Structure formats: structure tokens, C-alpha cells
Amino acid sequence: MNIGGGLLQFVNPATSISVGEHVTKKIFGLTLDLDTVWATGAALVVVVLLGIALRRQVTSGVPGRLQAAWEMGIGALTKQVEGSIGPRGAAVIPLAAALFVFIFVCNTFTVLGLGAKFDWLAAPNADINLPLAMALFVIVLVHISSIRARGPVGYVKHYLTQPFPLFLMPFNLFINLVEEIAKPITLALRLFGNLLSGTLMLSLIAYLGVWKISSIPIGNVLVFFVSIIWKLFDLAIGGIQAFIFALLTILYFDVAMSTEHGHGEKGELDLVDPGFPAPVDPALAADPAFATQDH
Numbered sequence: 001m002n003i004g005g006g007l008l009q010f011v012n013p014a015t016s017i018s019v020g021e022h023v024t025k026k027i028f029g030l031t032l033d034l035d036t037v038w039a040t041g042a043a044l045v046v047v048v049l050l051g052i053a054l055r056r057q058v059t060s061g062v063p064g065r066l067q068a069a070w071e072m073g074i075g076a077l078t079k080q081v082e083g084s085i086g087p088r089g090a091a092v093i094p095l096a097a098a099l100f101v102f103i104f105v106c107n108t109f110t111v112l113g114l115g116a117k118f119d120w121l122a123a124p125n126a127d128i129n130l131p132l133a134m135a136l137f138v139i140v141l142v143h144i145s146s147i148r149a150r151g152p153v154g155y156v157k158h159y160l161t162q163p164f165p166l167f168l169m170p171f172n173l174f175i176n177l178v179e180e181i182a183k184p185i186t187l188a189l190r191l192f193g194n195l196l197s198g199t200l201m202l203s204l205i206a207y208l209g210v211w212k213i214s215s216i217p218i219g220n221v222l223v224f225f226v227s228i229i230w231k232l233f234d235l236a237i238g239g240i241q242a243f244i245f246a247l248l249t250i251l252y253f254d255v256a257m258s259t260e261h262g263h264g265e266k267g268e269l270d271l272v273d274p275g276f277p278a279p280v281d282p283a284l285a286a287d288p289a290f291a292t293q294d295h
Contacts, residue, residue: 039124043106084254092253100246107238126195131188139184146256198234
């Protein structure tokens with residue numbers, strides 16, 4: 001049995017795996033990755049169809065499975081936003097939910113991958129262009145929200161006076177600029193790296209198919225089982241990465257909309273109904289002198 005030759009046959013093809021190759025076409029001087037554009041469009045169609053299906057199933061009575069899952073997810077997201085940003089962060093909920101659903105749908109395309117050089121429906125987040133575009137979109141909205149929350153003067157003051165005293169203003173500005181530049185880069189690379197590694201693993205698993213011991217196609221058997229296990233793992237990773245991207249979006253808005261006096265204090269005070277007495281501190285209520293006062 002030529003085991004050594006079989007192993008050599010298995011190893012060599014892997015050296016031809018390349019990163020970042022796409023079906024491209026130039027349009028108005030711009031190079032478009034057609035496979036990424038096609039996969040992104042397919043993901044958008046799936047998201048729209050999910051929205052239409054959810055809209056048709058919405059009921060005030062007993063919810064269906066899709067509505068129940070959606071309400072549970074939005075409820076958890078709302079608690080996260082209100083706990084970190086406060087009532088002023090309500091506008092972030094639709095954005096975070098839309099990003100999570102879209103990214104998760106894009107990441108599920110890894111299950112359809114065959115490990116080929118050009119898959120017919122590759123995961124679009126394995127192309128750096130889509131994660132970077134979403135990251136830049138989020139960061140721009142974060143800065144707009146920061147200006148609205150702090151005002152133009154407070155926005156500039158934050159970068160000049162934090163985290164060190166005012167006499168170290170140049171260091172403050174440098175540190176904050178590096179941080180803001182790093183945010184979209186790290187946000188994009190985290191998603192891109194995980195999806196690209198999944199795609200490369202599928203390619204490596206596909207190369208198991210050429211592994212033979214004599215005339216026994218042992219590689220084909222391994223490909224079948226290993227690819228199923230890896231795709232299930234990759235699907236879980238895709239869901240986790242979608243959640244992390246949405247969570248970091250919320251955290252970025254939390255930092256941007258906070259002030260030196262706290263997180264969303266004004267919005268929280270607006271929730272107190274003037275027709276009802278304001279809540280009383282239990283420690284203060286236990287004071288006999290306070291109990292004798294007219295409230």
C-alpha cells in the first residue's frame with residue numbers, strides 16, 4: 001500500500017489554497033466582487049421574506065413560533081439597551097436587531113459551502129468589504145449620536161479632556177483618535193476573520209477527498225463526516241459573531257451617548273409620571289422624622 005504517496009497526494013493540493021479571490025468585474029472603474037454582491041443580495045432577500053412572514057403571523061393572541069422567537073429576542077435586546085444606555089437608547093434597538101438578523105443570515109451561507117474555490121453562495125462576510133462597510137456605517141451613526149447627546153462643544157471636549165487632565169490634552173487627543181480609528185477596524189476584522197477561517201477550513205476538509213490508501217477512497221468518507229461536524233460548529237460561530245457585532249454596536253452607542261453626569265439620566269427622569277409620587281429611598285423612609293412629614 002502506498003500510504004506515503006497517498007499522504008503526499010493529500011498534502012500538496014492544500015498549498016494552492018488562496019485568500020481573497022473573487023469573481024470580479026469592473027464597472028465605472030470600480031472593481032466589484034460579484035460573488036459577494038450576489039450573496040449579499042440573496043441575504044437581503046431572505047431577511048425581507050422573514051420580515052414579510054413575521055408580519056403575516058403577528059397577532060395579539062397566542063403568538064406563533066416565529067413571532068414568539070422574535071418577541072423573545074427583542075425583549076432581551078431591549079433590556080440590554082435600557083440597562084446600558086437608558087430610555088434614550090430606544091432608537092438603537094432596531095439597528096442592533098437588523099444587524100444581528102442580517103449578519104446571522106449571511107453567516108448561515110457557510111453551511112451551503114462546498115469548500116470550492118468559488119462557492120455558488122459564499123458567506124459574504126468572508127469578504128472584508130461587507131464587514132468593513134457595516135462597521136463604518138455603525139461608527140458614523142455612533143458619532144452622530146454622540147454629537148446630539150453631548151452637543152458640539154461637549155463632543156470636542158470629551159476627546160480633549162479624557163482620560164487625563166487638561167494639561168495633557170495632546171496625549172488625550174492622540175489616544176482617543178487611535179481608539180476611534182481602531183473601532184471600525186477591529187469590529188470588521190473580528191467578523192471577517194472568523195468567517196474567512198471557516199471558509200478556509202471547508203477548503204482544507206474538501207482536500208481530504210483526494211486522500212487514498214491504495215485504491216480505498218478513505219478521504220471521501222472523512223469529508224462527509226468531518227464537513228458535517230465543522231458546518232454545525234461554523235453555524236454556531238456565525239450566530240455568536242452576529243451577536244457580538246450587535247452587542248458591540250450597543251456598547252459603542254452607550255459610550256457615545258453618555259455624559260459626565262451619568263448614562264441617560266434625563267431620559268430616566270422623564271419616565272416618572274407627575275401624577276404619582278416619586279419613589280422614596282427605603283433607607284430614608286425608615287427615618288421616623290421623615291415618616292411624620294406630609295408627602
